Amino acid sequence: QAVKLPNVTILATGGTIAGTGATSTTTVGYTAATVGVQALIQAVPEITKVANVSGEQVFQIASENMSNEHWLTLAKRVNVLLSQPNVDGIVITHGTDTLEETAYFLNLVVKSRKPVVVVGSMRPSTALSADGPINLYNAVQLAGSQAAVGRGVLVAMNDQIHAARDVTKSNTTTADTFRTAELGMVGYLQGGKPFFYRDVTRKHTVETEFDVSKLDVLPQVDVAYAYANVGDVAVKALVAAGAKGLVHAGVGNGSLPAKTKPALVAAREKGVVIVRSARVGQGIVARNGEANDDQLDFVVSDTLSPQKARILLMLALTKTSDTKDIQRMFYTY
Numbered sequence: 377q378a379v380k381l382p383n384v385t386i387l388a389t390g391g392t393i394a395g396t397g398a399t400s401t402t403t404v405g406y407t408a409a410t411v412g413v414q415a416l417i418q419a420v421p422e423i424t425k426v427a428n429v430s431g432e433q434v435f436q437i438a439s440e441n442m443s444n445e446h447w448l449t450l451a452k453r454v455n456v457l458l459s460q461p462n463v464d465g466i467v468i469t470h471g472t473d474t475l476e477e478t479a480y481f482l483n484l485v486v487k488s489r490k491p492v493v494v495v496g497s498m499r500p501s502t503a504l505s506a507d508g509p510i511n512l513y514n515a516v517q518l519a520g521s522q523a524a525v526g527r528g529v530l531v532a533m534n535d536q537i538h539a540a541r542d543v544t545k546s547n548t549t550t551a552d553t554f555r556t557a558e559l560g561m562v563g564y565l566q567g568g569k570p571f572f573y574r575d576v577t578r579k580h581t582v583e584t585e586f587d588v589s590k591l592d593v594l595p596q597v598d599v600a601y602a603y604a605n606v607g608d609v610a611v612k613a614l615v616a617a618g619a620k621g622l623v624h625a626g627v628g629n630g631s632l633p634a635k636t637k638p639a640l641v642a643a644r645e646k647g648v649v650i651v652r653s654a655r656v657g658q659g660i661v662a663r664n665g666e667a668n669d670d671q672l673d674f675v676v677s678d679t680l681s682p683q684k685a686r687i688l689l690m691l692a693l694t695k696t697s698d699t700k701d702i703q704r705m706f707y708t709y
């Protein structure tokens with residue numbers, strides 16, 4: 377008796393996985409986002425043996441150009457597709473530079489338990505040992521698997537499975553760049569099969585309070601980065617440019633340099649929501665640790681990186697501007 381294959385839709389957005397270089401040894405200085413979704417699928421005929429695959433070209437961009445508007449378009453398409461009984465899972469091909477951000481955004485706004493897998497590559501399709509084909513094969517297997525149901529948005533790269541909330545790109549160019557350093561990846565892909573070992577305990581997808589179905593824009597939220605000798609120029613400029621929320625990528629445990637703090641306090645007094653995060657990359661930013669958040673009416677990012685804190689703050693601001701409620705969200709998602 378023939379086995380029924382899962383139906384997996386591949387949504388292509390560009391990136392290096394769709395990139396081409398001049399020669400087989402061109403691994404930098406290639407052009408991202410040139411190969412179309414049908415060509416991506418045809419390059420991996422093996423996937424048609426493990427899933428009924430269909431492809432849609434949603435965008436064709438390098439992921440450094442990903443925008444809030446792209447995210448809203450993509451999320452709406454994912455939700456429409458997943459509401460159809462004939463779609464079992466979705467793979468999104470994506471550039472790696474902002475892949476973790478798109479994955480976390482979708483993790484908060486996809487309203488389905490069906491698998492959503494984000495995948496990219498570090499070498500263009502024309503390179504020796506291009507990693508795109510095996511990554512795509514693994515991603516399709518994962519998106520079609522029962523084991524991936526209900527786990528939130530997953531990232532499949534380099535034979536590893538990572539949860540969207542905690543994964544980050546950690547190396548500029550190597551194939552093993554995606555890491556969930558201290559908290560740990562959730563599983564492996566081996567022989568085309570997923571093996572899971574852990575779950576993220578933070579809420580995602582169907583358990584979140586966010587709904588983007590009627591949104592065309594997201595509130596403006598920006599990141600101000602801290603370093604020795606930093607002043608208040610960036611914070612003031614971002615507020616003047618209309619930011620409704622600001623993520624401060626502080627040093628250490630989210631510390632606020634004395635020359636920056638007054639501008640953040642003034643921004644909060646004007647109604648801008650301030651989230652204290654850390655540029656460190658690991659660990660919890662302690663509430664009332666390096667700053668008196670209760671008194672300043674600031675929010676802390678918990679363990680979210682500044683770029684992911686920006687995403688949660690944007691979505692939070694679509695629901696409320698109450699900082700207590702926003703702090704609750706940062707401890708929930």
Ligand SMILES: NC(=O)C[C@H](N)C(=O)O
Pocket residue numbers: 390391392393408437438439440470471472473474496497498499
């Ligand atoms: N490896 C990559 O995909 C990098 C590329 N700049 C992108 O993010 O689209």
